Amino acid sequence: MRLALIFPRMKYKTGDPPTGLALIAAIIRRAGHDVEVVDSTFHPIMQYVNNRLESFNPDFVCVYVDSLSFNLAINICDDAKRKKKTVIIGGPHATLKPESLKKHADYIVVGEADEVILEIIEGKHKKGVIKPKKPDLSKLPIPAYDLLEMDKYMRLWHPLDSVNPNLRGTSIISSRGCPFQCSFCQPVLEKMFGKGVRTRTVNSIIEEIKYLKKEYDIDGVFFHDDTFTVRKKWVDNFCNKLLKEKIKILWGMNTRIDQLDEKLMKLMYKAGLRVMHIGIESGSQRMLDEIYNKGIDLSKVPQTITKAKKIGIQCLCFFMMGAPGETREEIEQTIKFAASLDATEATATIATPLPGTYLYEKTKKKYKVTKDFSNFDYYKNRAFEDPTLSLKKLKWLQKKLLIKFYTRPKRWGYIARHLFSLKGWRTMYLKIMRFM
Numbered sequence: 001m002r003l004a005l006i007f008p009r010m011k012y013k014t015g016d017p018p019t020g021l022a023l024i025a026a027i028i029r030r031a032g033h034d035v036e037v038v039d040s041t042f043h044p045i046m047q048y049v050n051n052r053l054e055s056f057n058p059d060f061v062c063v064y065v066d067s068l069s070f071n072l073a074i075n076i077c078d079d080a081k082r083k084k085k086t087v088i089i090g091g092p093h094a095t096l097k098p099e100s101l102k103k104h105a106d107y108i109v110v111g112e113a114d115e116v117i118l119e120i121i122e123g124k125h126k127k128g129v130i131k132p133k134k135p136d137l138s139k140l141p142i143p144a145y146d147l148l149e150m151d152k153y154m155r156l157w158h159p160l161d162s163v164n165p166n167l168r169g170t171s172i173i174s175s176r177g178c179p180f181q182c183s184f185c186q187p188v189l190e191k192m193f194g195k196g197v198r199t200r201t202v203n204s205i206i207e208e209i210k211y212l213k214k215e216y217d218i219d220g221v222f223f224h225d226d227t228f229t230v231r232k233k234w235v236d237n238f239c240n241k242l243l244k245e246k247i248k249i250l251w252g253m254n255t256r257i258d259q260l261d262e263k264l265m266k267l268m269y270k271a272g273l274r275v276m277h278i279g280i281e282s283g284s285q286r287m288l289d290e291i292y293n294k295g296i297d298l299s300k301v302p303q304t305i306t307k308a309k310k311i312g313i314q315c316l317c318f319f320m321m322g323a324p325g326e327t328r329e330e331i332e333q334t335i336k337f338a339a340s341l342d343a344t345e346a347t348a349t350i351a352t353p354l355p356g357t358y359l360y361e362k363t364k365k366k367y368k369v370t371k372d373f374s375n376f377d378y379y380k381n382r383a384f385e386d387p388t389l390s391l392k393k394l395k396w397l398q399k400k401l402l403i404k405f406y407t408r409p410k411r412w413g414y415i416a417r418h419l420f421s422l423k424g425w426r427t428m429y430l431k432i433m434r435f436m
């Protein structure tokens with residue numbers, strides 16, 4: 001069989017490849033089928049997809065869909081159906097709203113497709129919505145990186161910029177799911193991956209890193225896992241294995257402020273950890289407790305970040321603003337709090353109640369929420385109408401946070417590192433343009 005796997009990229013280019021799709025590609029290829037990944041990231045989308053489908057002529061057109069790429073994804077599905085292709089759709093939005101996709105695709109996969117994709121090709125399932133069982137993560141192959149435009153991705157990859165913007169690297173995933181209950185994120189992850197965290201084996205991740213070093217000459221990787229350090233024992237084993245095998249790799253990961261202690265940070269640093277991405281979200285404890293259900297204690301944030309910095313680990317902190325019921329004063333508190341931290345990087349997005357989240361349900365009760373999924377764009381748009389704070393003012397406050405944060409002398413070294421590197425200029429431009 002011939003299968004085309006399509007990743008419809010919306011407007012923001014990043015250096016993060018669609019590894020979930022590349023993983024499915026590797027599984028299909030291992031079973032002896034012909035597969036291509038059609039990733040629109042570096043191309044004009046519809047024209048590129050059409051050209052690739054015409055030359056490859058697949059039996060199955062398989063499309064990834066998240067909520068923001070919904071319009072693009074259904075256009076691709078409808079086109080393929082007109083051309084009498086069998087269409088399979090999957091990804092976060094297919095998981096959240098499977099019924100709404102029935103007229104656009106033959107098969108709609110809810111959740112993880114790693115095992116079920118082969119069963120569909122082999123004709124073992126009836127058309128319609130399929131809810132597969134959770135796959136065994138220890139049997140997964142290395143994603144088919146060779147089917148992606150890895151050189152282009154690596155030129156834009158920037159999670160370790162605060163260490164050195166010239167590093168070559170890519171992003172990988174070692175686990176699925178998150179046990180926490182933040183209102184702007186859950187229950188989406190639970191619906192996709194189930195409750196709690198499932199993890200790949202330490203050995204398979206080490207093999208993947210070795211493969212990426214050999215094939216792509218990388219110096220760094222970033223773990224896009226939702227909360228990397230929630231598996232303390234796994235992390236301990238992973239670090240010890242990196243050290244024992246003397247694997248030279250710098251790395252970064254997503255974590256939570258309450259999942260870090262000094263001993264763990266020191267071990268991770270020794271094993272190459274240099275950057276942590278941490279969701280702080282707000283400088284107001286009321287917002288964290290009542291609106292975001294974040295479950296963290298704000299007073300512990302500064303000391304943990306300062307400790308990390310002393311050890312040699314840089315922090316990027318995520319902040320949001322403009323959530324339902326948030327006051328102007330609370331936003332100013334966030335700006336002040338962010339600027340005061342010993343973090344190297346910060347981002348400020350507009351609080352967005354993504355479809356399927358607890359925050360969405362809460363917002364819908366009091367405000368008019370947009371029905372066009374492409375408007376859930378947390379860099380530039382507000383997904384609901386709030387007469388007490390205009391979008392224009394909110395966007396100014398968003399920029400104010402970034403200006404106050406990056407003009408502090410403790411961030412000058414970070415900015416200077418970018419100015420002395422061609423790749424640094426490129427990634428800095430990308431980062432700034434997201435907020436313009």
Ligand code: B12
Nearest residue numbers: 009010018019020062063066067068090091092109112113
């Ligand atoms: C890394 C990442 C990215 C990367 C890479 C994207 C990717 N999908 O690989 C980048 C930076 C590009 C990215 C961008 C965005 N992301 Co993102 N991202 C993630 C993250 C943290 C990990 C993705 C991952 O690799 N997961 C592990 C793999 C195994 O899962 P997977 O890719 O979903 O694939 C599995 C299934 O979904 C399914 N599947 C996937 N594709 C297909 C296709 C077919 C045909 C089938 C049958 C099945 C199938 O099978 C796969 C294997 O089991 C997730 C959170 C998460 N934990 O998943 C958010 C997440 C997917 N992102 C999200 C969002 C909102 C975005 C953005 C819209 C943000 C923005 N405003 O820019 C953009 C838009 C992307 C685009 N289309 O252009 C949301 C989606 C929510 C929603 N309602 O749709 C998530 C769930 C985060 C969250 N908690 O809210 N993202």
Ligand code: SF4
Nearest residue numbers: 178180181182185226
């Ligand atoms: S925001 Fe982070 S910690 Fe909270 S539920 Fe989502 S992945 Fe977990």
